Amino acid sequence: MKQSIGTTFMLNIIIIFIILVFAFLAATLSYAKAFRVNSKIVNYLEIFEGYNDLSKRQIDRTLKNLGYGGGTTNTCQKTRTLNDLTGQLITLENENFAYCIYYFPNDGGSRYYSYGVFTYMYLELPIIGRTLKLPVFTKTNRIYYFNDGSSQKMSR
Numbered sequence: 001m002k003q004s005i006g007t008t009f010m011l012n013i014i015i016i017f018i019i020l021v022f023a024f025l026a027a028t029l030s031y032a033k034a035f036r037v038n039s040k041i042v043n044y045l046e047i048f049e050g051y052n053d054l055s056k057r058q059i060d061r062t063l064k065n066l067g068y069g070g071g072t073t074n075t076c077q078k079t080r081t082l083n084d085l086t087g088q089l090i091t092l093e094n095e096n097f098a099y100c101i102y103y104f105p106n107d108g109g110s111r112y113y114s115y116g117v118f119t120y121m122y123l124e125l126p127i128i129g130r131t132l133k134l135p136v137f138t139k140t141n142r143i144y145y146f147n148d149g150s151s152q153k154m155s156r
Contacts, residue, residue: 027123034121034136037068041099041117042140049143051101051115063097068119076100076118104139112142
């Protein structure tokens with residue numbers, strides 16, 4: 001009798017370990033996908049010098065190819081504070097993808113600006129029946145104004 005109780009206990013520990021390993025693996029893959037999407041969006045914002053029609057088309061095309069979905073989001077705030085800078089929300093809801101882009105004008109009072117991007121990491125928990133939605137944030141490098149000195153806001 002003592003031997004069967006030990007075997008049952010050991011099988012329970014092995015099952016719990018396997019569940020935890022697969023949960024950790026699923027979380028890691030989901031975070032990697034959200035960070036990859038975030039990195040691509042930031043890259044296109046820097047290449048096209050802001051959020052405009054060219055960058056929006058390229059972002060949508062890339063997100064479709066990467067398989068990033070999630071539908072629309074309504075969790076974007078109108079303003080976002082980051083290091084004493086207030087960023088204005090550029091895109092609240094996209095028809096296919098859930099991401100938020102914030103514009104930070106005159107980052108530090110200089111002749112440059114930057115963008116902040118939120119994408120979301122989705123963890124589906126089949127036992128509980130919920131989907132966790134965790135934000136991933138990335139900020140672009142400085143994007144400088146190259147004009148005659150008058151500071152202008154990028155087209156949205």
